[in-house]
Amino acid sequence: MTVHSFQEHFDAKIDNEVMIEPRDWMPDDYRKTLIRQISQHAHSEIVGMLPEGNWITRAPSLRRKAVLLAKVQDEGGHGLYLYSAAETLGITRDEMYDQLHTGKAKYSSIFNYPSLTWADMGAIGWLVDGAAIMNQVPLCRTSYGPYARAMVRVCKEESFHQRQGFEIMMTLANGTDVQKKMAQDALNRWWWPSIMMFGPSDADSPHTAQSMRWRIKRFTNDELRQKFIDVTVEQAKLIGLTVPDPDLKWNEERGHYDFGPINWDEFWNVVKGNGPCNKERLEARKKAWENGAWVRDAAMAHAEKRKARKENKEVKAA
Amino acid sequence: MTNQPVNQSTNRLLYTLQIADNALILGHRISEWCGHGPILEQDIALTNTALDHLGQARSLYQHAADMFNALPADEQKTLFSSTALQNKITKGENIDEDDLAYLRDGWDFRNALLAEQPNKDWAYTVVRSFLYDTFNFYFYAALQNSKDVVLAAVAEKSLKEVTYHLRWSSEWMIRLGDGTDESKARVQEALDSYWAYTGELFETTVVDKTALADGIGVDIAAIKTQWQQRVNTVLEEATLTLPTNTWMHSGGKECRHSEHLGYILAEMQFMQRAYPDMEW
Numbered sequence: 001m002t003v004h005s006f007q008e009h010f011d012a013k014i015d016n017e018v019m020i021e022p023r024d025w026m027p028d029d030y031r032k033t034l035i036r037q038i039s040q041h042a043h044s045e046i047v048g049m050l051p052e053g054n055w056i057t058r059a060p061s062l063r064r065k066a067v068l069l070a071k072v073q074d075e076g077g078h079g080l081y082l083y084s085a086a087e088t089l090g091i092t093r094d095e096m097y098d099q100l101h102t103g104k105a106k107y108s109s110i111f112n113y114p115s116l117t118w119a120d121m122g123a124i125g126w127l128v129d130g131a132a133i134m135n136q137v138p139l140c141r142t143s144y145g146p147y148a149r150a151m152v153r154v155c156k157e158e159s160f161h162q163r164q165g166f167e168i169m170m171t172l173a174n175g176t177d178v179q180k181k182m183a184q185d186a187l188n189r190w191w192w193p194s195i196m197m198f199g200p201s202d203a204d205s206p207h208t209a210q211s212m213r214w215r216i217k218r219f220t221n222d223e224l225r226q227k228f229i230d231v232t233v234e235q236a237k238l239i240g241l242t243v244p245d246p247d248l249k250w251n252e253e254r255g256h257y258d259f260g261p262i263n264w265d266e267f268w269n270v271v272k273g274n275g276p277c278n279k280e281r282l283e284a285r286k287k288a289w290e291n292g293a294w295v296r297d298a299a300m301a302h303a304e305k306r307k308a309r310k311e312n313k314e315v316k317a318a
Numbered sequence: 319m320t321n322q323p324v325n326q327s328t329n330r331l332l333y334t335l336q337i338a339d340n341a342l343i344l345g346h347r348i349s350e351w352c353g354h355g356p357i358l359e360q361d362i363a364l365t366n367t368a369l370d371h372l373g374q375a376r377s378l379y380q381h382a383a384d385m386f387n388a389l390p391a392d393e394q395k396t397l398f399s400s401t402a403l404q405n406k407i408t409k410g411e412n413i414d415e416d417d418l419a420y421l422r423d424g425w426d427f428r429n430a431l432l433a434e435q436p437n438k439d440w441a442y443t444v445v446r447s448f449l450y451d452t453f454n455f456y457f458y459a460a461l462q463n464s465k466d467v468v469l470a471a472v473a474e475k476s477l478k479e480v481t482y483h484l485r486w487s488s489e490w491m492i493r494l495g496d497g498t499d500e501s502k503a504r505v506q507e508a509l510d511s512y513w514a515y516t517g518e519l520f521e522t523t524v525v526d527k528t529a530l531a532d533g534i535g536v537d538i539a540a541i542k543t544q545w546q547q548r549v550n551t552v553l554e555e556a557t558l559t560l561p562t563n564t565w566m567h568s569g570g571k572e573c574r575h576s577e578h579l580g581y582i583l584a585e586m587q588f589m590q591r592a593y594p595d596m597e598w
Contacts, residue, residue, distance in 0.1 A: 049353035049361075056349050060589035060598040061416045062376050065349075066369060072352050073365040080358055093358075118589055118598070168598075176596055284354065292356020294504070295440045298497025299357070305496060 014215055019145040022088040030214055033207065034144050035089050036105075037216065039096045042082035043107035045075045047100075047281050051115040052124060060118055067164055068121060074157045081150040088146045101286050108132075109267065110193050112275030119172055119179075119186035125165015127187075127194040127232065133158050134228045135198065138218035166235065173239040180240075187236065188244045194232075195259075196267045198225040204264075229257050326532055328393060330466060331385040332428065333529040335418070336571060337461075337469075338378035339429035342419055344450060345371025346582055350437055363486060367447075370479040374472060379415035381468045387412045398426045402594060420590035424579045428525075431570040432515035434578045441494055441504040445512050448487035452548050453519045455484045456541040465533040488552045495556025502557070509553075510561045517566025520545075525571075 006025040013020060020026055049072050056072065059065035083093045099105035110128050115121070136158060139151040172183035199221040202208055211217040219227075229248075236243050247260030270278070324332070349368035355361030386394060394407045402421040406413055432450055437443045458480055461473035494505040520542045522530075529535025553560055569575065589598070 046353075046358065053353035056352055057346060057585050058588050060420075060593070060596075062372065062379070062419055064598055066372050066376070069349060069352065069365055069369050069372065073362055073369070076353075076358060076362045076365065080362070083358070171597060176593075178593060179596060288354045288356065291439065294498070294500050295356040295360075295494075298494050298501030301501075302493040302497040 014143055014213075017143075017215070019148060020143050021145045029210070030216075031089050033211060033214070033216060034147065035086055035091050037211075038082055038086040038089070038147055039091070039099065040106050040108075042079050042086060042096065043100045043105055044111065045079035045082060047107045047111045047285060048128075049075045049079075050281055050284055051111055051113070051277070052121060054115050055118060055121050058118070059121075064121075064168070071125070071161050071164065074161065078150075078154045078157070081153060082147075085144075085146040085150040097289060101282070101289060103273070103282070106271065107281075108197060109270045109275060110197050111281060112270050112278045113189070113193050114277050116189070117182050117186060119169070119182040120190070122165050122168030122172060122183065123186035123190040125161050125163075126169050126235070127165075127190050128197065129158050129161040129165055130232060131194045131197040131228050133162055134224045134231075138224075141215075141218060143215040166239075169241070170239045173241055183239075184241055187241050191244050192263065192266075193270075195225060195229065195262060196264075198222070198228065200264065200267070201262075226256050229259055233257055324528075325393075326528070327385060327389065328397070329525055329528040330532070330534055331382050331389075331397075332525045333535055334378050334382040334385065334466075334469065336428040336525060338375045338382060338418070339427050340433050340450075340454075341371045341375035341378065343427070343429045343579070343582060344433040344446075345369075345375060346586060347434070347437055348443070348447070351443065356440055364443075367479075367483055367486070370476075370483065374476045374479070375419070376415050377468075377472045377475075379418045381472070382418055383412070383414050386418075398422050400426065402590075416590070420587045424575050424583055425573050427570075427575065427579060427583075428573060429570055429579075430515070430518050431567050431576055432512065432519065434570070434576060434582060435512060435515060436578060438508070439504065440490075441501070441508040442512065444487055444490040444494060445505060445508040447483065448491050448552070449512060449516050449549070450519075451480060451484040451487045452545050452552075453516075453541075454480045455548075456544045457536055457538070460536040460541060464535070469534060491552050491558070492556045495553070495558040505556070506558055509558060510563070513561035514563060514565060514567050518568040518570060521568055521571060523571050 007027065010020070010024070010026060010030075012018075013024075020030075052068065052072050052075070056065065056068055059068050083096060086096060087093060096105065100107065110131075115124065133155060136151055136155050140148055140155055142148045142151065169183050169186075172179040199205055202220045202222045205221050208217065208220055212220070233243055233248065245260045247258065249258050250256075251258045269275070273279075345368045348364055348371065351361065352365045352368065353361065355364055386397070389397075391407055391410070395404065398404075398421075400421045400423055403413065403417060406417065430450075432446060435442075435446055437446075455477070458473040458477040462470055462477065464470040464473065491505065494501040496502070520538050522538060526535055526538060530537055550560065567576075570579075
């Protein structure tokens with residue numbers, strides 16, 4: 001086949017909703033886009049372990065501690081599936097880590113915000129995982145097979161995380177005055193960054209059109225953002241918390257909530273590295289990697305010694 | 319109070335707390351790795367181990383709380399110095415697993431000193447786990463025969479988890495010992511350092527003696543030989559040298575701790591202390 005017919009074959013698969021698999025021909029840009037998106041997603045999972053890991057040793061009850069540990073462990077597992085999915089595109093995990101550590105690869109900016117109180121464990125689960133689910137459920141049908149299959153597993157666990165986050169918020173909102181204050185304070189700090197998680201407006205999103213065409217993306221950033229707001233505002237009402245947006249108003253005609261202007265300066269600033277915790281998050285990842293170098297070397301050296309001994313034995317036996 | 323013989327039901331409570339405190343404190347230390355491990359798969363494995371320890375601690379604290387709640391108030395008052403717990407007793411309230419974990423100060427914690435030693439690096443963490451897991455494996459195996467049905471059931475369930483912990487930490491001892499020169503030097507140093515906390519695991523306190531006599535506890539002197547053999551076997555395969563120092567630290571099981579425990583508790587108990595008497 002010529003490149004032209006490879007391209008036609010690929011396009012036909014996309015149009016007919018046939019999944020693209022690792023051995024299939026794919027355009028270079030499709031591969032690049034997927035590597036960028038999947039590795040960014042994987043990095044978000046492991047960087048995302050940090051703000052929540054921050055409260056494991058301080059969780060207010062043993063039950064909450066156990067649930068939080070299990071949740072952060074799940075995030076690590078998601079990172080693992082996603083790194084594996086990206087590896088099917090011809091990049092190694094070490095290369096992806098290197099891109100993260102050198103700042104070449106991004107991760108979700110939301111994790112550059114600090115987790116300051118216990119209520120943040122509720123807000124992150126409810127809002128951040130809630131927004132992630134909105135983004136991720138359509139990805140279960142994304143055109144690249146390994147990514148879609150990884151996302152099916154991820155989404156099952158994320159919806160559990162979202163529920164447990166909401167339950168933490170609900171417990172606080174039904175609690176004492178200071179607990180209510182803690183919950184409201186967390187909502188105030190996490191609301192706008194969560195809204196920004198869907199990325200820039202469609203007009204300013206450079207990758208959206210092509211990704212939609214390739215059926216990597218199924219909905220635009222603005223469509224998903226609106227859906228998230230519509231659902232979450234109702235949930236906030238249910239537990240008596242106030243969404244920190246004075247312009248928030250139900251629009252009968254549109255059948256959606258209207259909302260106030262998003263501070264995109266803040267968004268781009270955090271993306272560029274000026275968020276409250278960008279430095280800490282990246283340093284924590286780099287430190288874990290660098291301090292772990294001798295451990296990985298030892299594991300490798302030991303595995304090689306074992307292999308050599310086994311081969312030696314087999315030679316002798318033969 | 320801690321060294322004096324107490325009645326049978328109180329002793330059973332203290333014995334249960336000793337096991338629970340080991341699980342909670344070691345689990346806490348291990349959980350500090352979460353998100354910071356050298357290899358993603360190992361980060362996940364360690365978090366899983368932390369969860370196992372925490373699960374064991376919870377079952378044991380619930381059992382301890384039930385025993386505590388069944389005691390007459392006069393006796394309850396003699397057990398823990400914490401003002402918050404004393405207030406609950408005065409009000410006639412029952413306590414639960416969280417009260418035992420979050421409202422006792424260090425002088426009422428009974429874990430072995432080994433459990434509270436810091437993670438330092440991967441070598442120290444692996445060594446601490448290996449020395450403890452080996453003990454824990456034989457301990458839970460024997461505790462399955464406890465006359466206390468809850469302890470026996472916890473032991474049976476935990477033994478499955480601890481079997482995995484021991485396999486994990488033994489494999490890492492071998493990998494690090496028989497890995498690179500650097501890893502060998504690091505793990506030997508860690509072993510030489512934390513070795514001094516192993517004697518206490520086999521020290522028979524009044525609580526241990528009484529529990530054994532009552533048929534609920536484990537004869538820890540009897541498992542020492544098994545522990546020693548297992549440790550020797552793994553160290554040999556790991557090409558490591560058995561430490562020769564025989565001087566041992568002790569005190570944790572009798573509520574005299576290292577400076578580390580205070581900081582662990584300050585962090586762990588922060589929420590309950592700053593925002594008391596709330597549901598979370």
